[in-house]
Amino acid sequence: MEQISILGCGWLGLPLAKEFLAKGYSIKGSTTSPEKINTLQQAGIKPYRIALHPDTIEGDITDFLNGSKILIIDIPPKLRGKANENESFTDKIKTLLPHIENSDVSKVIFISSTSVYGDVEGIITEETTPQPSNESGKQLLEVEQLLQNNENFTTVIVRFGGLIGEDRHPVHYLAGKKDIPDPDTPVNLIHRDDCINIILKIVEKNFEEGILNGVAPYHPTKKEYYTKKAKEKNLPLPIFISREEACVVKKIAVNKVTEVFNYTFNQNNL
Template sequence: MNRASEQSISILGCGWLGLPLAAHLVKEGYLVKGSVTADDKMEELVTRQITPYRVMITDAGIDSNDLAGFLQSQILIVNFPPSRREDVVLYHQAQMAHLVKEIEKSPVKQVLFVSSTSVYPDVNGEVYEHEVATPTKGSGKALLAVEKMLRTNVRFMTTVIRFAGLIGYDRMPGRFLAGKKNVENGDAPINVIHQDDCIALIREIIRQQAWGEVFNACADEHPTRREYYTQAAAVAGLEVPTFAATADPHFKIINADKIKQRLDYTFRYPDPLSLLHSGI
């Protein structure tokens, strides 16, 4: 029996990233429990050999068909984004406070929190994990607050992975700016990461037991918005956007050296421009 078959992993949030992640970990030999927010979504998990649970978390509490059963794992991957609402910071913290109380009563020893590079403001330069982040967007403020909540809890150990913009498969960018005119900030570099790299990095964190860390995760190359979205629209056969002249672009460049060195990882898709032509 391999090590993977002895471990149970629970994934809170089996959506665009969580579902293929869960399926991948099943193939690796792990016992995987996955959560969705509605009963009619559970059958898809069953077909992929993922043990399904319904878990809905609001600021008022947690509604689940079997929350204790879902949390009967050594590892919990928390993968649901902040809601789009004006009170997102307080709301997301309240959601996570309910979850933390339940984690503390469970066998969970390691938490992997899927965060975002939106915790970093635009500094017109590179950003690193060791820097003190001061988000400007509500979602970034919410994520940073939850990161701190999880990382300071002594009952379990948390690793945070901050993903750049998610791309791949059905989430291709050709339509994002297609046909738009005078788009601002065209000379700003972009930060994206392919779904396959997200899954592989999470798998390596688990395999190498890289707990208690904060990682940035972003493709190596950073083409400008103008280059990227113009080519993306053209490849998709859509009207290419036009960009306004910008004397003072605002941007950040996500530095992902730490995760590559710590996990000895080479990105499968380091160049977003090359990826546009691959259809992946």
């Protein structure tokens, strides 16, 4: 039974862990919340409380990594909000690196974001040079490079678009709001189920290293998409406003995922 360690069993990581368990994998999973230890345990995951900091790691990181050939890192940068969330994400991963190097891990799958591309316009592929425009995107890119440049393991970078699911959809935030900018900007979204399936494919097909974009190939404008979703969910319609300056027109291409894995996205659940 192959073992995988998943650093960050949250909104995406927990259902991902359950899918791996269903396929016969043994899973070690981490959380920063003591209250979630029981949740992981009941799901059949060997639970660990692991918290990364720029100069130390809380929890038994050595045992968490022990015996796993694959480590999936699915923790957000959290660069706003509470004081301890303003800690450098890059420095946290730098603190983690020696532990990975001294473990059984031979492949890291890092869950990144299309935010690393910033305001680059046009059709965005994995070969597009990232130009992150916010601190989160900048640090994600730094971490990507740190992992890829490490010769002790191979690294797969997965850059997901905006994550949505049945219990998490941005239309609830936008419903009834006024003067929402950039109505003609294309959406670049992906459903959690597709995220999980792509990560499963990376493991099952033994995709060794490189970068993959993960965005559903469905790009209506923000106005079209969120107006439609508000109507479907019987929510107040969002009101968009056009501005004189041109909006960023960016569409994330996923040809690599569809070709390498012969993968078909489920657009019906977007």
